[in-house]
Amino acid sequence: MADTEQVRRTQTERRDESDRKMLAAAVRLIGRQGSVGTSLAQIGVEAGYSRGLPAARFGTKLALLEEVVDRSEKAFERRVAREIGDIRGLKALFLRMAAHLNGARNDTSGTITVYQLYVESIGAVAELRPRMQAYGETYRQGFRRHLAEAAEAGELRSGVDIDHMATTILGAVRGVIIQSLVDGCTTDLDVARQHLTSTFREVLTPRAP
Amino acid sequence: MPTERYGSKSRLLEAVIDASNNWFQRRLSARLQDKHGLVALRERIRAHLDTVRESRVPTVALFLLIIDSAATLPELRPRVQRLNETWRQGILTDLARAQAAGDLSADLDIESHSVLILSAMHGVAVQALIGLEDAVICSAAENIIAELVDDLARRHAPAT
Numbered sequence: 001m002a003d004t005e006q007v008r009r010t011q012t013e014r015r016d017e018s019d020r021k022m023l024a025a026a027v028r029l030i031g032r033q034g035s036v037g038t039s040l041a042q043i044g045v046e047a048g049y050s051r052g053l054p055a056a057r058f059g060t061k062l063a064l065l066e067e068v069v070d071r072s073e074k075a076f077e078r079r080v081a082r083e084i085g086d087i088r089g090l091k092a093l094f095l096r097m098a099a100h101l102n103g104a105r106n107d108t109s110g111t112i113t114v115y116q117l118y119v120e121s122i123g124a125v126a127e128l129r130p131r132m133q134a135y136g137e138t139y140r141q142g143f144r145r146h147l148a149e150a151a152e153a154g155e156l157r158s159g160v161d162i163d164h165m166a167t168t169i170l171g172a173v174r175g176v177i178i179q180s181l182v183d184g185c186t187t188d189l190d191v192a193r194q195h196l197t198s199t200f201r202e203v204l205t206p207r208a209p
Numbered sequence: 210m211p212t213e214r215y216g217s218k219s220r221l222l223e224a225v226i227d228a229s230n231n232w233f234q235r236r237l238s239a240r241l242q243d244k245h246g247l248v249a250l251r252e253r254i255r256a257h258l259d260t261v262r263e264s265r266v267p268t269v270a271l272f273l274l275i276i277d278s279a280a281t282l283p284e285l286r287p288r289v290q291r292l293n294e295t296w297r298q299g300i301l302t303d304l305a306r307a308q309a310a311g312d313l314s315a316d317l318d319i320e321s322h323s324v325l326i327l328s329a330m331h332g333v334a335v336q337a338l339i340g341l342e343d344a345v346i347c348s349a350a351e352n353i354i355a356e357l358v359d360d361l362a363r364r365h366a367p368a369t
Contacts, residue, residue: 031280112280119276122269122338133340140336164352168329171336171349172357175328178335181279182289192328195321202364203356 019067021047022054026068030116031109035065036124065117066131072114073135079103080142090155090204093146094197097173100139101189101196104177112181140170150204157206165204172196219284222274226288229271230295233260237299246310247362250303251354254330257296258350261334262343269338297327307362317365322357329353 025047029038040061041051058064076099083102084095104111118136121128144166150156176192233256240256241249261268275292278285304319313319330353337346 034277034281037281112276115276116280118335118339119269119273123273129339136336136339161352164348165356167333167336167345167349168352168356171332171353172325172329174332174335175330176324176332178275178279178331179293179324179328182275182286182293184279184286191321192324195318195325199322199325199357199361203360207364 018047018049018053019057022049022057023064023068023071026054026064027110027113030068031112034116035061035120035128040064062125062127065125065128068113069117069128069131069135072110073138075107075110076100076103076139089146089150089153090201093143093150093169093204094201096142096146097169097196097200098193100173101176101193104180105189108181111177115178115181136170140166143169147204156204160204169200172200219282222282222285223288225270226274226285226292229267230292232267236260246303246307247312247358250300250307250326250358253299253303254326254353254358255350257330258333258337258346258353261337262346265338268334272335272338293327297323300326311367313362314365314367317361322361326353326357329357 022043026038026043029042029046040054040058043064044051044053044055047053054064058067079099079102080096083099084092087095114135117125117128118132121132144162147156147160147162147165151160151162156162173196176189176196180189180192237253237256240252244252274282274285275289278289301319301323304313304317304323307313308315308317308319333346333349333353337349
C-alpha cells in the first residue's frame with residue numbers, strides 16, 4: 001500500500017514537473033517567435049520531451065495557451081498575497097501597482113509572452129480573446145476593489161468614479177510596462193512606480209485645505 | 210515585389226509604421242489646428258483613442274509591431290522607440306506650452322507626466338482593442354483628460 005502511494009506520488013510529481021517544463025518552454029518560445037509561430041511539437045522538444053507530449057497532455061494549443069495565462073494569473077495572485085496581505089484601501093492600491101511593475105521587472109520573458117498573447121488574441125488567435133478579456137478584467141477588479149475600500153474608509157476625494165478610475169489606473173500601469181518592454185527595459189520601473197504613485201495619490205486624495 | 214521594393218521584411222514593417230504614423234499625424238494636425246497647451250492636449254488624447262475606436266485593424270497591426278519589437282522583431286525596436294518618442298514629445302510640447310501660458314505651475318514635472326499620459330493612453334488602447342465597447346473607449350479618453358489633465362491642472366495651477 002505504502003509502495004503504491006509512493007509510486008502514485010512519484011507519477012504525479014513527474015507529471016507536474018513535465019507540465020512545468022512544457023509551460024516554461026512555451027513561454028520562452030512565444031516570447032521569441034510569438035504563439036502563431038510556435039507549435040505544440042516545438043514546445044515538447046524545447047522542454048526536452050517528445051514532440052507529441054504537449055498534445056497528449058493539453059489536447060490543443062489553445063488549452064496550453066490558456067494554461068500559460070492561468071499560471072501567470074496564479075503567480076500574480078501569490079505575489080499580491082505576499083506583498084499586500086490584509087492591507088486595504090489606498091495603501092493596497094499602490095502596493096498592487098508596485099506588484100504589477102515588480103512582476104514585469106522580475107520576469108521580463110513571462111511579461112513579453114503575456115503581452116504577445118494579448119495582442120495576438122486581438123487578431124491571429126481570436127479564440128484566446130475571452131480568456132485575455134477575463135485576465136484583464138481580473139486585474140481591473142483588483143484595483144476597483146481597493147478603490148472601493150478607500151472610498152469606504154474616507155480616503156478618496158469626493159467625485160471619484162471608481163469604475164472608470166480602475167480602468168485608467170490599469171491602463172497607466174500596462175502602458176508603463178509596454179514602454180519598458182519597447183525600451184529594452186531601460187525605463188526605470190522604480191522611478192515609474194514612484195511617479196505613478198505620487199500622481200495617483202494627488203488625483204485620488206482630498207486636496208489639503 | 211515587396212522584396213524588390215523594400216529590401217527586407219523589417220524595412221517593409223518600418224514603412225508600415227511610418228505610413229501609419231504619417232496618416233495619424235495628418236489626422237491629428239487637422240484636429241489640433243491652432244490649439245495650444247491644455248486645449249491641444251485634450252484634443253490629442255481624444256484623437257489617439259478615437260483612432261483606436263475608428264480604425265481598429267490598422268491599430269491592431271501597429272500594436273502587434275510594437276509588442277513584436279520587444280520580442281520577436283528586435284530590429285524594429287529603434288523605429289518603435291522613435292514613434293513612442295514622437296507621441297510623447299507631442300504631449301510634452303502641450304504641457305510645456307500650458308506651463309508657459311501660466312495654466313500649470315512650474316512645479317509639475319512635465320517630463321514624467323508626459324510619460325504617464327502616454328502610458329495611460331497605450332494601456333487603455335490595449336484594453337480597448339481586446340474588447341471595450343465604443344462608448345467605453347470614449348469615456349476612457351474623457352477620464353484620462355479629467356484625471357490626468359484637468360484635475361492636475363487645477364492642483365498645479367500657479368498661485369495668483
